[in-house]
Amino acid sequence: MIHELDAVALNVNLPAHGLKKGDVGTVVLLHRDGEMEVEFVAYSGDTVALVHLQAKQVLPVGRNDVPHVRHRIAPERQRASKAQAR
Numbered sequence: 001m002i003h004e005l006d007a008v009a010l011n012v013n014l015p016a017h018g019l020k021k022g023d024v025g026t027v028v029l030l031h032r033d034g035e036m037e038v039e040f041v042a043y044s045g046d047t048v049a050l051v052h053l054q055a056k057q058v059l060p061v062g063r064n065d066v067p068h069v070r071h072r073i074a075p076e077r078q079r080a081s082k083a084q085a086r
Contacts, residue, residue: 004030008038008058009065017049018072024061025051048072 002008010023019040029037034055040048 002027002030002036002055002058002060004028007061008036009061010057011059012057014049014051017051018074019049019051020070022068024067025049025058042072043069 004027006027007024010019010021013020023040025038025040027036028039036053038053039050042048
């Protein structure tokens, strides 16, 4: 069961937010219906996204799970790069 302040990993890609499956966030608000608000932050401490998610879109992070690092490109920069490539 997931609780507020638990770490969770995305189970889906969220390209509109620049997030990918496996990105780790923190549950900041749990709704009665099991949906939740999850905050994703960069190692700088800056918020990357605050997203409303369904329970099926995340997995609880376990004690033996290993985090990973990837460089994130902001969604608006991704769109600009794709437009320039055309």
